Amino acid sequence: MLKGKTALITGSTSGIGKSLAEAFAAAGCNIMINGFGDKKTIEALRAKLEKKYGVQAIYSAADMTKPDEIAQMVRDAEADFGKVDILVNNAGIQYVAAVDEFPPDKWDAIIAINLSSAFHAIRAALPGMKAKKWGRIINIASAHGLVASPFKSAYVAAKHGMVGLTKVVALEVAEMGITCNAICPGYVKTPLVEGQIDDQAKARGISAEEVVRDVILAAQPTKKFVSFEELNALALFLAGDLAASINGAALSIDGGWTAK
Ligand code: NAD
Numbered sequence: 001m002l003k004g005k006t007a008l009i010t011g012s013t014s015g016i017g018k019s020l021a022e023a024f025a026a027a028g029c030n031i032m033i034n035g036f037g038d039k040k041t042i043e044a045l046r047a048k049l050e051k052k053y054g055v056q057a058i059y060s061a062a063d064m065t066k067p068d069e070i071a072q073m074v075r076d077a078e079a080d081f082g083k084v085d086i087l088v089n090n091a092g093i094q095y096v097a098a099v100d101e102f103p104p105d106k107w108d109a110i111i112a113i114n115l116s117s118a119f120h121a122i123r124a125a126l127p128g129m130k131a132k133k134w135g136r137i138i139n140i141a142s143a144h145g146l147v148a149s150p151f152k153s154a155y156v157a158a159k160h161g162m163v164g165l166t167k168v169v170a171l172e173v174a175e176m177g178i179t180c181n182a183i184c185p186g187y188v189k190t191p192l193v194e195g196q197i198d199d200q201a202k203a204r205g206i207s208a209e210e211v212v213r214d215v216i217l218a219a220q221p222t223k224k225f226v227s228f229e230e231l232n233a234l235a236l237f238l239a240g241d242l243a244a245s246i247n248g249a250a251l252s253i254d255g256g257w258t259a260k
Contacts, residue, residue: 001240003028006081008074010064010121011091013037013045015190016140016231020088021045023232024239025053032077032084034060035091056081064091064117065109074124083132084125086239089118089162090140094192096151096199107154114158115165122169122180135178136239139166143186143254149219159184163250170248179247181238186254187216189225222255 007024011017013035025031031049033042042059049057058080062073077084092114095106118139129135144152145159162182169180187193193216200211217223234253237243252258 001027002086002236004030005085005239006030006032006077006083007086007088007239008032008077008084008121008125009034009088009090010062010073010117011035012088013042015192016185016188016228017088017090018045019228019232020090020235021049021057022053023236024086024088025049025055025057027236027239028053028055029086030056030081032058032060032073032081034062034064034073036061065112067116067120070117070120071124074121074128078128083128085129085132085134086136086138087121087125088138088140088235089121091117092140092158092192094152094155094196096196098151099153102153110154111158111161114155115161118162118165122165126169126173126178129178130173130176133177135173135176136243137166137169137173137178137180138235138238139163139180139182141166141182141184141250143184143219143252143257145182145184145250146252146258166250167248174247177244179238179244181243181246181248182250183231183234183238184250184252184254184258185226185231186220186252186257187225188228188231193225219257220255221257221260224255226253226255 007029012021012033046057060073062069141162142159144156145163166182
């Protein structure tokens with residue numbers, strides 16, 4: 001279905017982005033991966049995508065806090081593959097503190113990586129999509145794009161902003177064969193969440209199992225993490241032609257969290 005398309009996935013050296021990179025490669029897409037990490041590990045991931053799935057995979061080290069590097073990342077993908085058909089804005093970080101204790105530099109970093117990077121990437125990729133009259137923009141927002149939790153001011157603001165950005169882009173591209181949607185996951189067990197489990201266990205003086213049950217999954221009615229496979233399936237569906245009428249949506253995949 002997606003054979004021969006190109007997918008650029010930001011923040012794909014870890015967690016959800018890495019899982020999406022594998023899923024899109026398995027569906028036949030050429031892939032540009034991006035994100036931080038150990039050089040050898042990233043090269044091993046890139047090579048694995050090529051070998052296992054028979055697609056081309058390239059890596060961009062672009063820092064999502066730097067607009068020029070983001071624009072260059074898109075230009076590099078277009079130069080190598082001729083186009084960017086599918087853009088997944090996934091890179092993100094988290095920081096947890098009360099608003100009046102929230103370090104301004106952490107606020108700026110979260111807004112830059114979790115929100116502004118999507119604007120810069122969309123801005124750079126859209127002209128190519130418009131020229132081909134086909135494109136899919138998938139923004140990985142969060143349940144926190146729809147509802148709030150205490151101590152996550154920057155994250156919640158950025159993710160709500162991403163849902164708003166999604167709607168505006170969707171309206172602008174609606175007649176051009178392009179869609180723009182946000183996926184709003186509940187908790188997925190990635191390194192980003194594992195870090196929170198350890199921090200909360202230390203802060204509260206309880207075990208990691210208790211943090212998962214009583215703190216993290218307390219929000220999620222299913223009491224289960226959202227799986228990578230479930231997220232991959234939703235993203236692949238949005239990228240397909242049968243999702244052409246899903247546009248400007250914020251799709252919850254959160255075990256019922258935001259139904260409350
Ligand atoms: P993760 O920490 O496992 O991965 C984050 C990725 O972003 C990594 O590849 C990292 O290198 C990259 N990244 C961070 N800063 C960057 C920068 N400045 N430039 C380029 N890349 C950068 O996290 P994850 O849990 O896989 O999160 C991925 C996305 O999913 C985030 O936007 C996050 O907010 C969102 N999300 C996660 C969950 C969850 O429960 N894990 C839930 C809802 C939404």
